[in-house]
Amino acid sequence: MPGSDPITGFHFSVVFELVPQFSIDTKFQSVSGLKVTMETEPYTEGGQNKFKHNLPLRSGYQDLVLKRGLTNDLSGLSLWCNQAMDDFIFYPANLIVSLLNEKGNPVKVWYVAKAIPLSYEFSDFNAEENKIVIETITLKYNFFKEIPIPF
Template identity: 85%
Template sequence: MPNNDPIVGFHFSVVFELMPQFSIDTKFQNVSGLKATVETESYTEGGQNRFKHNLPLRSGYQDLVLKRGLTSDMSGLSMWCSQAIENFIFHPANLVVSLLNENGIPVKVWYVSHAIPLSYEFSEFNAEENKIVVETITLKYNFFKEIPVPGF
């Protein structure tokens, strides 16, 4: 039965269509960048001085940013990023971002198409603080679309 309550964003998963893939490759603390925009072109109509017409041109998508705590575990995602950035060998990957309910069942799902790594970053190391090192992966992708979840 559908639930009309707002969905919380703290329980989610990210799954890449990428091999090899290890358990660490689905665990992230933060996902951002699921944003679609429409690029427009202004058109000035002759005799109309109060406003300009804005004509839609094409859709655009923001970069996807994934953050997670750095571990010593082997990561297929890290190897994929390193191969692209260090060797300039790109293998675009698709991924699925899912918001999950309290039972781990997807309630909203987005399919992200043709992602490639743009940057691979680590937070600062500081001997005066006891903080977790955060690994940040920024991806460029072609588009995303929501996949309907039966029952929600």
């Protein structure tokens, strides 16, 4: 039976459905943007002046932001981003974001559908600081859903 303790967010993996994909393409420092919100439309009821009703319209998803340290390794993800940004050739990719336990097994998994790169950037270079260069990839996607894990 799964534990009821809160899950920590420091051990995770991201796997893209991309070809080619290299080991560097699953290693990230942080993932953010697994957020869904409901868009609503206000409706004013006749004779009711205290409040407006809010009718649900559609869900909307926040951009997914992936960050990792820049390396010399060949990256299929970087090639995919460059192809979109440089050549304007977009191939939507699906990906799996998994939170892992101490043994490296998934405890929560999300399927992210039809992601495309929105931005591809690198942190500042500064001769006065000895910091790792961070590569940031921002993705727009259609939706995400949690995939149940059998225990």
